[in-house]
Amino acid sequence: MVSLREMQSAFAAALRDPSAACPVLPAGNLSIYRNNSAISFRSALESSFPVVRRRVGDDYFRQLSAQYRARFPSRSGDLHWIGRDFPAFLLEHLHGSEYAWLADLARLEWSREKASIARVEPAVAADVLGRFAPTQLEHLVFTLQPSLSLVASDFPIFTIWAANQVENAPPVDQSLSGECGMVRARIDLLEVRPLEPRLFSYLSALAAGAPLPDAIVSAGLDQAGLVSALGFVFTEGLVCAVRETGT
């Protein structure tokens, strides 16, 4: 007698390979399950990467989904995380091609997906700095919102993303300069926003845990730039906590 495990193993093999034998009738109808499974995977991928799908079109997205699935099959009954490796897959798959920018666009979209389920912490106001003595200021480290992702690219991915919030948008000029920016969650709102490069560098240094002065130096900010950047992180509610290094 064939065991249940053997039957499911044969069924699974037939879902991967139409020529594999499986003890079911009519065997031709296995194609329906093969198709259902592919659609579930692709639909989940598309819900995470709608702009990539819009830019490449349905047919090519279907091909990409099948190739990605062959390399990174689903490992969970929860499809939410199915796209985790898609940006890296595209980076490798499209390396050196005229579509290499799609990998960065996918990275931006995955940041948005992660932000959609991240906590939104209460923000601290700028007057928190007043609690520290001037000598302590150079040792301050900011904890930023857990939903914050900072994304940089050699391509104009923020412009592409914004232009493709509708179907059939005209292509964006790829010769535009690279862009950097942030993705973060607010209550019931996801924000995707390009940033000025020095502000981006400053935020990146803060996010990496650099003390305030180091972040200022690495971003090349002057006094006015610092005031502006500090104002930005507090008015945008990006800071959840401020502490001294080593505490």
Added chain:
Amino acid sequence: MPRLELRGAPGPIPACAGIGFRAVHQHALATERPAVGWIEAHTENYFHESGPAGRALERARANYPLSLHGVGLGLGSADGVDREHLAKVKGAIARFEPALVSEHACWGHAGGEFFNDLLPLPYTDEAVELLARQVGEAQDFLGARLLIENVSAYVTFEHSCLQEWEFLTAVAAISGCGLLLDVNNVYVSSQNLGLDARGFIDGLPPDRVAEIHLAGHARNGAVLIDDHGSQVCDAVWELYRYAVNRFGALPTLIEWDTNIPALATLVAESRRADLILGEARGLAA
């Protein structure tokens, strides 16, 4: 559209029609408050503690009794049940306090790969034993009784030695679970595999059936595909009437998951189920 009049703390699922809770309807559901008896949400969409999806369900939950319907556990998988997935189901139950929790009589993964589909089981004694054991373990872990739903089938296993209704009846008897009768699935399977749909309904134990699902299907050549993408067809309504005559008035869900229509269309479909349920109550009175 009639408006919901009775509000307050949501209680058990009433024996009337409900609708699937879909993100595209959440605003209309909150503002129009249509008079549907209850809502059902897919458990896997609410696994995350943060984010707008869960907050929207919490808001809807304040106005309508809730059922959580899982699609990803694959309780009949010979490789076992994913404990992490089960823990997330438990988390969703703790957060949303559903009045009913359901899953499917299917498997979904083998050799580490998940197919994210409701795959059919062979109707054998071994499969009864395994599904009943894993349903029982899940119920113990979740602290909730599960309703187990019959799935649409496009193939039969050469090794099956039981009728599907015999299989489900045995699983319910051993595990103590209830049954969720999907009338559209019965119809789709019966048409695809030449089975007796009314015989299926006649075979199920009335004391175990606690919920009914209705949905539309598509035709692809000679095969019916359970796509939840259209209105319930006349033949399924007839079979539903037959089921309600046998099991009495039960909570009945209108499922519509693809090509999702306006909320008013979904509500109108639920009215049709309510009429049939009303007839059954009239007969019983």
